[in-house]
Amino acid sequence: MKQPYLFSLMLLLLVVGCQPAVTAVIPPPITPSPVPSITPSPVPSITPSPASSPPPPQPPTAVPTSTLTPTPTTTATPAQTPTATPVGPCANRILADDDLWAIVTQSYGLSRDYAPTDLVSLNDHLGNEVTLGYPIELRAMVVAPLVQMITDMQAAGLKPQVLSGYRSWSAQSIAYNKWASEFPGHVNIISAPPGYSEHQLGTTIDFGSPELPLYTGDPNLQFHTYFYKTNEGIWLLANAHRYGFTLSWPLETFELTGFYYEPWHYRYVGVEMATMLHEQGLSLTQFQLVNQPEPCVP
Numbered sequence: 001m002k003q004p005y006l007f008s009l010m011l012l013l014l015v016v017g018c019q020p021a022v023t024a025v026i027p028p029p030i031t032p033s034p035v036p037s038i039t040p041s042p043v044p045s046i047t048p049s050p051a052s053s054p055p056p057p058q059p060p061t062a063v064p065t066s067t068l069t070p071t072p073t074t075t076a077t078p079a080q081t082p083t084a085t086p087v088g089p090c091a092n093r094i095l096a097d098d099d100l101w102a103i104v105t106q107s108y109g110l111s112r113d114y115a116p117t118d119l120v121s122l123n124d125h126l127g128n129e130v131t132l133g134y135p136i137e138l139r140a141m142v143v144a145p146l147v148q149m150i151t152d153m154q155a156a157g158l159k160p161q162v163l164s165g166y167r168s169w170s171a172q173s174i175a176y177n178k179w180a181s182e183f184p185g186h187v188n189i190i191s192a193p194p195g196y197s198e199h200q201l202g203t204t205i206d207f208g209s210p211e212l213p214l215y216t217g218d219p220n221l222q223f224h225t226y227f228y229k230t231n232e233g234i235w236l237l238a239n240a241h242r243y244g245f246t247l248s249w250p251l252e253t254f255e256l257t258g259f260y261y262e263p264w265h266y267r268y269v270g271v272e273m274a275t276m277l278h279e280q281g282l283s284l285t286q287f288q289l290v291n292q293p294e295p296c297v298p
């Protein structure tokens with residue numbers, strides 16, 4: 001990594017919020033579902049409509065957020081279509097250390113005071129061929145399953161890259177403000193506001209693929225919707241749940257989460273939860289809004 005300019009450019013893209021700066025999203029034709037076009041020319045409204053119907057009543061035995069063991073009896077049914085509903089401010093939403101299932105969307109954020117207490121350096125566990133030399137931190141519990149998954153991917157002939165992990169509230173704030181000054185009408189397409197990035201949890205990873213330039217034609221673009229076309233993206237979509245990772249922002253959930261499709265962005269939620277989501281065809285947010293207590297908005 002002795003190319004300062006290139007490194008800086010790539011690092012900037014990482015810090016931004018893991019969305020490409022240019023042509024942030026190109027909707028791929030991978031599902032037949034009637035998803036509206038997500039061409040990012042207009043500024044999307046990311047505030048849930050108060051007029052929308054409230055989510056279904058939560059069962060009295062909803063999964064407590066402090067436990068890591070998924071409870072099969074409270075799993076959401078795929079027929080339900082939860083809708084994000086605005087809730088009052090909550091200034092002191094501090095997550096318990098073991099809360100793997102905290103809700104984060106562009107409506108439900110994290111306190112600026114929250115930072116994981118068990119961050120470790122991933123660079124001590126994965127080589128530069130995976131991290132590309134970027135300093136990356138993750139919560140300790142994520143490291144072993146991630147290293148195992150990377151090892152298995154490499155054994156299958158793939159070349160996965162881990163491009164981003166933990167990002168602090170202040171780091172996200174700096175990046176967001178920079179983009180807001182340059183693209184005031186489109187900043188929420190380019191970057192999550194501080195407090196509204198799952199990367200603040202320390203359990204979320206952005207993956208990369210050396211195949212991406214084959215599809216984008218741009219060797220400097222590390223995040224692009226076409227990641228889903230790469231062999232690494234295909235493998236992750238089919239197998240990441242077996243290691244406890246789930247795709248946070250699938251194509252279908254923009255209306256619910258406020259996040260555009262990010263096929264490279266995976267969050268660790270534990271094998272049981274990830275497998276349940278995979279088998280039921282649910283995103284974590286879809287499950288959370290039905291089964292977890294209503295979140296706060298900081």
Ligand SMILES: [Zn+2]
Nearest residue numbers: 018205206265
């Ligand atoms: Zn990301």
